[in-house]
Amino acid sequence: SHSPPPAPLEKVFQYIDLHQDEFVQTLKEWVAIESDSVQPVPRFRQELFRMMAVAADTLQRLGARVTSVDMGSQQLPDGQSLPIPPVILAELGNDPTKGTVCFYGHLDVQPADQGDGWLTDPYVLTEVDGKLYGRGATDNKGPVLAWINAVSAFRALEQDLPVNIKFIIEGMEEAGSVALEELVEKEKNRFFSGVDYIVISDNLWISQRKPAITYGTRGNSYFTVEVKCRDQDFHSGTFGGILHEPMADLVALLGSLVDSSGHILVPGIYDEVAPLTEEEINTYKAIHLDLEEYRNSSRVEKFLFDTKEEILMHLWRYPSLSIHGIEGAFDEPGAKTVIPGQVTGKFSIRLVPHMNVSVVEKQVTRHLEDVFSKRNSSNKMVVSMTLGLHPWIANVNDTQYLAAKRAIRTVFGTEPDMIRDGSTIPIAKMFQEIVHKSVVLIPLGAVDDGEHSQNEKINRWNYIEGTKLFAAFFLEMAQLH
Numbered sequence: 001s002h003s004p005p006p007a008p009l010e011k012v013f014q015y016i017d018l019h020q021d022e023f024v025q026t027l028k029e030w031v032a033i034e035s036d037s038v039q040p041v042p043r044f045r046q047e048l049f050r051m052m053a054v055a056a057d058t059l060q061r062l063g064a065r066v067t068s069v070d071m072g073s074q075q076l077p078d079g080q081s082l083p084i085p086p087v088i089l090a091e092l093g094n095d096p097t098k099g100t101v102c103f104y105g106h107l108d109v110q111p112a113d114q115g116d117g118w119l120t121d122p123y124v125l126t127e128v129d130g131k132l133y134g135r136g137a138t139d140n141k142g143p144v145l146a147w148i149n150a151v152s153a154f155r156a157l158e159q160d161l162p163v164n165i166k167f168i169i170e171g172m173e174e175a176g177s178v179a180l181e182e183l184v185e186k187e188k189n190r191f192f193s194g195v196d197y198i199v200i201s202d203n204l205w206i207s208q209r210k211p212a213i214t215y216g217t218r219g220n221s222y223f224t225v226e227v228k229c230r231d232q233d234f235h236s237g238t239f240g241g242i243l244h245e246p247m248a249d250l251v252a253l254l255g256s257l258v259d260s261s262g263h264i265l266v267p268g269i270y271d272e273v274a275p276l277t278e279e280e281i282n283t284y285k286a287i288h289l290d291l292e293e294y295r296n297s298s299r300v301e302k303f304l305f306d307t308k309e310e311i312l313m314h315l316w317r318y319p320s321l322s323i324h325g326i327e328g329a330f331d332e333p334g335a336k337t338v339i340p341g342q343v344t345g346k347f348s349i350r351l352v353p354h355m356n357v358s359v360v361e362k363q364v365t366r367h368l369e370d371v372f373s374k375r376n377s378s379n380k381m382v383v384s385m386t387l388g389l390h391p392w393i394a395n396v397n398d399t400q401y402l403a404a405k406r407a408i409r410t411v412f413g414t415e416p417d418m419i420r421d422g423s424t425i426p427i428a429k430m431f432q433e434i435v436h437k438s439v440v441l442i443p444l445g446a447v448d449d450g451e452h453s454q455n456e457k458i459n460r461w462n463y464i465e466g467t468k469l470f471a472a473f474f475l476e477m478a479q480l481h
């Protein structure tokens, strides 16, 4: 339906189409490595080391100069220590007349167990109706390989790479990118010094078929609130009625955070939220989202908001508060008559520009102390912010946004949705703040890929057209740089 690719790309696209089965086979080999970074057990760590070694070898065979940086070890709360898989820093091309684009990706995955409702073995990439099912297929092994495949197409055709390319690939993203910030800091004036642009492909489109470019993510302040009477449980027959029960305090505290319309009740929390402009409203209007389909595919009867614009704004440009769980609560089947002696509630606030992590920490702590003091409870309450991840927003007029748009036009014959992401990609903000480079997120996966979920997949079409997209992007970057 759209015009043929410009001449230099024609052969590259042909090559990609002809070799697509090989690309799928490599993805299959990578998915077979159980590189789960979330479960802190030696077996998975070994798999992670194997994964990083396989990737380093692949890049070396492409002709890249590869360094596998030793990341030391991770101290776990239970006193155990586990080695952290190396971070790969790789470079291809060093031509000072060309621009340098750095790609960040991760090769660790979320846990997956076939018993949890997978229809196929999560570690055996299985194709059904053009969908490639497997853990890590879309998050993030497929997109990392798409970038590598694009480079390999130029190499195989002995075509000069239009840009210098660097890779930073880690193996601990799903566990919070352990120790990565220190490395980025350390490499700021070394590995990153020649980098002009940074590309991340670790999120999804908001559509099945329409590509997107992502220019912002929310941050996250993660809190725990512990309420303690003593470090042992009670029998509710022998103590019920004479105690300030920790769980009752905690439920009141958690219940004071957000109202039934999703409005956060912490005083001052909305003060720094960027005001909404007319121009911004128009960007939301331009995005195509079939709300009925979105609602049905999410299997939610009714959302808090009725219009596409309100839904997207509340996912992307307003904060939200979610209550995640209670440690120490009785959560088994049956009717145990326990009064937990100590409970810890967990909740987090997704942050948006221009909210500030430490201001939010103070506001939340003050609010909880205020609510708690009104209860006159004799229990002890401790509030902690265990994670403070900043929101990120880019300038969509940067060169690489233009290059990505042009590449999308070439491959897909359409304008991309310009989107933000309601979740958090901490590295995006780190790159912007520490390395001072422009960052773009170019997602490849479709809205229903099911990152972190059972039956995660990437469509063969997305994987192969995504490979072409990256190839076209190299050329556009070269022309615009």
Ligand SMILES: NCCCC(=O)N[C@@H](Cc1c[nH]cn1)C(=O)O
Residues within 6 Å of the ligand: 176, 202, 203, 204, 220, 222, 387, 389, 421, 422, 423, 424, 425, 426, 451
């Ligand atoms: N689509 C990309 C999602 C990446 C992701 O899930 N990131 C986590 C990071 C995080 C935030 N707080 C704790 N971890 C997320 O939940 O947003």
Ligand SMILES: [Zn+2]
Residues within 6 Å of the ligand: 106, 139, 140, 173, 202
């Ligand atoms: Zn990811």
Ligand SMILES: [Zn+2]
Residues within 6 Å of the ligand: 110, 139, 174, 451, 452
């Ligand atoms: Zn993930």
